[in-house]
Amino acid sequence: MDRKSYQSVPCGKRSRRNFLSHLGGLAALSTPFASFTNSLLANAEELKKQHKSAILLWMGGGPSTMDIWDLKPGQATGGPFQQISTSVDGIAISEHMPMTAKQMHHLAIVRSMSTREADHQRGRYYMHTGFVPNPNVEHPGYGSLIAHELATAVPSLEIPPFVSVGGGSVGPGFLGTSWAPFVVSPQGNVKNLESPVSEERLVSRLQMLAAIEDRFIQERRGQLPRDHREIVGKSVQLMSSSQLAAFKVSEEPASVRERYGETDFGRGCLMARRLVEVGVPFVEVNLGGWDNHSNIFGTLADQRLPNLDRAMSALIADLADRGTLDTTAVIWMGEFGRTPTINGNGGRDHWARSWSAVVGGAGFNRGVVVGETSADGREVASEPYSSQDLMTSVLKSLDISLETTFRAKNGRPMKIANGGQVIPGLFS
Amino acid sequence: MMIREYPRKYDGFTSRFVVRLSVVSMVLFAFPYHAVPLCADNSSVVPQVAFIDSQMEAAWADANIKPAEQAADLEWCRRVYLDLIGRIPTVDEVLQYKNDSSHNKQSVLVGRLLGKEYTREYAKHWANVWTTILIGRDANNRMIDRDGMRKYLQAAWEINIPYDQFVEELLTATGDNATREDASLFNGATNFLSGKLADGGLQATAKTAQIFLGLQVQCTQCHNHPFNSGVKQNQFWELNAFFRQTRALRRFDGGRRVAWIELVDEDFAGQGGDPDEAEIFYELRNGLVKVAYPVFVDGTEISRSGLLPGLLEDGTTYGVNRRRELASLIRSNPLFPKAVVNRVWAYFLGYGFTTPIDDFGGHNPPTHPALLEGLAQRFTEYSYDLKSLMRWIVLSKPYSLTSRMKAESTADAPDSGEQPHFSRFYVRQMQPEQLYDSLLVATKADRSESAGRQDRWLSQFVIAFGTDEGDSSTTFNGTIPQILMLFNGDLIQSATSLDQDGFLDQIVMANRTNREKINALYVAALARWPSSSEVRYANHLLLARKGQVKEALQDVWWALLNSNEFILNH
Numbered sequence: 001m002d003r004k005s006y007q008s009v010p011c012g013k014r015s016r017r018n019f020l021s022h023l024g025g026l027a028a029l030s031t032p033f034a035s036f037t038n039s040l041l042a043n044a045e046e047l048k049k050q051h052k053s054a055i056l057l058w059m060g061g062g063p064s065t066m067d068i069w070d071l072k073p074g075q076a077t078g079g080p081f082q083q084i085s086t087s088v089d090g091i092a093i094s095e096h097m098p099m100t101a102k103q104m105h106h107l108a109i110v111r112s113m114s115t116r117e118a119d120h121q122r123g124r125y126y127m128h129t130g131f132v133p134n135p136n137v138e139h140p141g142y143g144s145l146i147a148h149e150l151a152t153a154v155p156s157l158e159i160p161p162f163v164s165v166g167g168g169s170v171g172p173g174f175l176g177t178s179w180a181p182f183v184v185s186p187q188g189n190v191k192n193l194e195s196p197v198s199e200e201r202l203v204s205r206l207q208m209l210a211a212i213e214d215r216f217i218q219e220r221r222g223q224l225p226r227d228h229r230e231i232v233g234k235s236v237q238l239m240s241s242s243q244l245a246a247f248k249v250s251e252e253p254a255s256v257r258e259r260y261g262e263t264d265f266g267r268g269c270l271m272a273r274r275l276v277e278v279g280v281p282f283v284e285v286n287l288g289g290w291d292n293h294s295n296i297f298g299t300l301a302d303q304r305l306p307n308l309d310r311a312m313s314a315l316i317a318d319l320a321d322r323g324t325l326d327t328t329a330v331i332w333m334g335e336f337g338r339t340p341t342i343n344g345n346g347g348r349d350h351w352a353r354s355w356s357a358v359v360g361g362a363g364f365n366r367g368v369v370v371g372e373t374s375a376d377g378r379e380v381a382s383e384p385y386s387s388q389d390l391m392t393s394v395l396k397s398l399d400i401s402l403e404t405t406f407r408a409k410n411g412r413p414m415k416i417a418n419g420g421q422v423i424p425g426l427f428s
Numbered sequence: 429m430m431i432r433e434y435p436r437k438y439d440g441f442t443s444r445f446v447v448r449l450s451v452v453s454m455v456l457f458a459f460p461y462h463a464v465p466l467c468a469d470n471s472s473v474v475p476q477v478a479f480i481d482s483q484m485e486a487a488w489a490d491a492n493i494k495p496a497e498q499a500a501d502l503e504w505c506r507r508v509y510l511d512l513i514g515r516i517p518t519v520d521e522v523l524q525y526k527n528d529s530s531h532n533k534q535s536v537l538v539g540r541l542l543g544k545e546y547t548r549e550y551a552k553h554w555a556n557v558w559t560t561i562l563i564g565r566d567a568n569n570r571m572i573d574r575d576g577m578r579k580y581l582q583a584a585w586e587i588n589i590p591y592d593q594f595v596e597e598l599l600t601a602t603g604d605n606a607t608r609e610d611a612s613l614f615n616g617a618t619n620f621l622s623g624k625l626a627d628g629g630l631q632a633t634a635k636t637a638q639i640f641l642g643l644q645v646q647c648t649q650c651h652n653h654p655f656n657s658g659v660k661q662n663q664f665w666e667l668n669a670f671f672r673q674t675r676a677l678r679r680f681d682g683g684r685r686v687a688w689i690e691l692v693d694e695d696f697a698g699q700g701g702d703p704d705e706a707e708i709f710y711e712l713r714n715g716l717v718k719v720a721y722p723v724f725v726d727g728t729e730i731s732r733s734g735l736l737p738g739l740l741e742d743g744t745t746y747g748v749n750r751r752r753e754l755a756s757l758i759r760s761n762p763l764f765p766k767a768v769v770n771r772v773w774a775y776f777l778g779y780g781f782t783t784p785i786d787d788f789g790g791h792n793p794p795t796h797p798a799l800l801e802g803l804a805q806r807f808t809e810y811s812y813d814l815k816s817l818m819r820w821i822v823l824s825k826p827y828s829l830t831s832r833m834k835a836e837s838t839a840d841a842p843d844s845g846e847q848p849h850f851s852r853f854y855v856r857q858m859q860p861e862q863l864y865d866s867l868l869v870a871t872k873a874d875r876s877e878s879a880g881r882q883d884r885w886l887s888q889f890v891i892a893f894g895t896d897e898g899d900s901s902t903t904f905n906g907t908i909p910q911i912l913m914l915f916n917g918d919l920i921q922s923a924t925s926l927d928q929d930g931f932l933d934q935i936v937m938a939n940r941t942n943r944e945k946i947n948a949l950y951v952a953a954l955a956r957w958p959s960s961s962e963v964r965y966a967n968h969l970l971l972a973r974k975g976q977v978k979e980a981l982q983d984v985w986w987a988l989l990n991s992n993e994f995i996l997n998h
Binding site for chain 1: 627646711715782783784787792831832833834835843844845846854855856857888901903905906907908909911912913915916917921959961962965966968969972973979983984986987988990991992993995996998
């Protein structure tokens with residue numbers, strides 16, 4: 001199903017046009033609907049070329065990147081996995097990633113990530129935001145930040161600009177609740193979309209609601225009451241949007257679903273592709289289960305890597321085939337890597353000092369490896385890169401200005417991506 | 429069964445408490461009403477409240493901040509119901525408070541909410557709060573029985589268990605974590621530790637320090653704390669050593685699924701094989717392996733024996749129960765009362781004296797150190813009585829202020845990362861359990877429904893992060909899924925249903941004017957009367973429905989329950 005047909009499918013019992021016309025006089029809830037008129041005018045094909053997106057494949061728990069992207073065969077730290085060659089001469093990755101190996105010419109591996117946060121919560125926060133946790137300010141994560149920067153380019157978008165499949169994302173911080181992730185299950189079920197009453201009554205209800213909300217907001221009780229009204233508007237918009245069809249991975253042919261794998265992560269990646277195609281600027285897909293303190297090699301070889309390999313390779317191949325890879329940045333990472341030393345339980349523990357992340361698409365160089373680690377994997381043996389550097393590079397790949405400065409609510413200016421440096425090897 | 433022992437066990441405490449209460453009530457009631465100042469000044473009757481108020485007033489003067497006005501009477505009433513018993517007041521309760529003309533009506537209401545009349549609701553609410561603190565929201569951990577945890581907590585809060593006793597029971601619990609046919613071994617308190625013993629009890633170590641002492645030690649598992657110079661790697665493992673005699677045994681009921689967990693203490697032989705010197709090993713970042721024995725965070729060492737206490741034939745004793753030792757060390761640590769005072773303060777005032785509330789140390793000094801210290805001291809003197817602590821806080825001045833700001837911006841803006849000054853009440857989201865119960869109250873739905881149904885409803889908001897630590901978060905945070913649930917979900921459909929004898933039906937069928945019916949809906953949802961423009965809107969709606977009064981009132985009711993004013997605690 002292509003994108004054009006989303007635009008013409010009426011949603012459930014009521015068409016959008018009819019529904020929204022009832023809300024015309026509803027001043028209090030009108031802001032979110034301003035975009036609706038624009039959407040009718042927007043030229044879908046034009047949009048497809050202009051808008052940029054990013055997909056973050058988040059590996060919750062901290063994957064052992066030295067068993068996936070930066071192998072050390074023959075070393076005491078190397079583990080049992082062998083390397084295989086890829087579609088790029090001179091780049092070898094894990095034998096358990098054969099399908100992704102064939103897509104390597106679309107990807108770039110950064111083998112010299114070096115960070116300091118080896119606790120799950122702190123690492124998740126740091127890798128998502130570029131900032132270490134700070135009790136005084138909450139920073140926006142990748143999804144909220146990029147949605148915030150890119151959403152204005154997609155005025156026709158009616159579904160939230162930051163979709164998190166399976167959750168685990170970091171929230172909007174000082175950007176405010178309206179940039180929070182919209183969390184959906186990998187099945188793409190958005191719950192509670194159907195109003196139990198007629199459209200006419202729903203409009204009456206919303207008018208009454210607006211009166212109550214306005215009164216409360218005018219009493220000056222801070223940001224939360226205002227945020228609530230704004231999200232109510234977005235929810236109403238979502239309820240009536242035909243773009244909701246993008247969530248329905250079950251509508252893809254069985255052969256396509258099979259290619260991604262009939263797993264939560266496979267469905268998530270497929271949904272990410274569909275969402276990006278209707279203009280969603282940021283999709284995060286969560287694959288957990290990487291916190292392998294024991295029996296790591298069996299778990300990776302039998303469960304994690306086959307699942308990852310299938311879905312990730314299908315996603316990259318599809319984006320490339322459909323022409324969206326050039327406008328879509330793909331980021332693969334977790335909160336940190338795992339110890340080169342294999343512990344007494346046949347597992348690896350948390351390790352932030354030397355690990356790998358992978359990017360691809362958008363403005364990135366393709367088919368390259370940036371940086372290297374020492375022979376046993378314990379040290380970065382080239383220029384080390386931080387979360388800030390990686391984030392800065394992702395922003396650059398999407399042509400987001402690196403000069404952007406935010407003013408947190410307390411007035412403190414804050415450079416986008418914490419003022420990181422572009423990783424030179426990722427750009428030509 | 430432990431729970432049955434409470435009355436006997438706490439006799440001493442109960443009688444002490446009764447004496448103390450009667451002193452308070454003498455102060456409250458001994459004077460004729462006209463002797464009490466006209467404006468409700470709770471600090472003149474409760475010295476601990478006076479202490480909070482004087483500390484806060486000094487802090488406001490220092491910061492050159494003027495506190496907000498007092499909250500409106502019914503606004504305060506709604507707030508105190510929500511915070512103390514976890515739901516909004518019913519219409520009857522609102523009217524009762526409104527019509528109380530006594531000068532100490534605030535104190536009377538707090539006394540009632542903390543008293544016998546509301547014991548069950550109080551206990552249920554605080555059981556929910558503590559279930560989340562102790563075991564998080566992830567309902568899929570098979571090593572935990574949420575229902576068992578809640579049963580224990582409900583029983584504990586019903587008898588107002590002293591906090592130090594409560595923590596000791598959690599830390600030393602043994603027995604079955606869930607109820608089954610043979611209930612003789614049931615002890616729901618075991619659920620605090622039963623799901624935290626993987627990998628040698630890393631989670632047990634981290635959560636115990638975090639929840640009961642306000643110390644974040646989890647990152648010192650691998651290295652010294654990056655910025656809290658007070659916490660070193662060896663301390664993590666020395667604390668961890670206290671949990672090494674504890675085992676969570678999976679029990680099966682014939683089938684292949686784990687039916688329940690039994691938490692037991694067992695002799696620990698040590699990783700070197702000598703039970704008299706039962707050590708554990710841990711690894712430094714450079715690969716060196718070091719040894720740890722049980723040493724508390726304050727440096728107190730206990731016996732290195734891994735054997736449980738026993739008696740030799742010649743009468744000499746040997747061994748030690750490491751968890752019991754840990755519990756008594758925690759109880760006597762100065763951070764222990766501070767950690768819970770900070771938590772309870774943050775619960776009622778929206779922010780703690782530190783942010784986050786469970787991260788004490790030189791790197792994160794408290795905003796109001798003397799107040800924290802003084803409250804902790806008074807709480808200790810009052811035998812760790814949580815109800816007393818709550819009473820002082822809800823009767824204090826900062827809790828009584830309105831959430832309305834004088835201007836659009838304010839110098840007191842903790843949501844911007846500034847330190848909180850508590851010069852107004854900070855508006856916040858209801859917790860999901862508060863919303864759930866409030867919807868049931870506002871609609872007079874059957875509140876005897878099982879906790880299981882509440883859990884299922886809540887589970888739609890829970891996201892697990894996929895780590896071994898079982899981290900999770902909730903999407904019940906004001907975002908779209910929550911709004912959609914309140915717009916269209918099952919719960920709101922039953923709350924707004926016109927079923928015969930339901931709440932809405934009773935209002936609709938009453939022999940009252942439409943205006944009175946609308947008033948009733950407003951009081952039920954928001955504990956206030958509608959403004960004139962709101963009445964106009966509602967009348968508009970009645971007109972639009974062309975005499976279908978039922979449906980029109982249903983629409984008003986739906987709008988009220990979906991409003992920011994309803995969903996926020998303000």
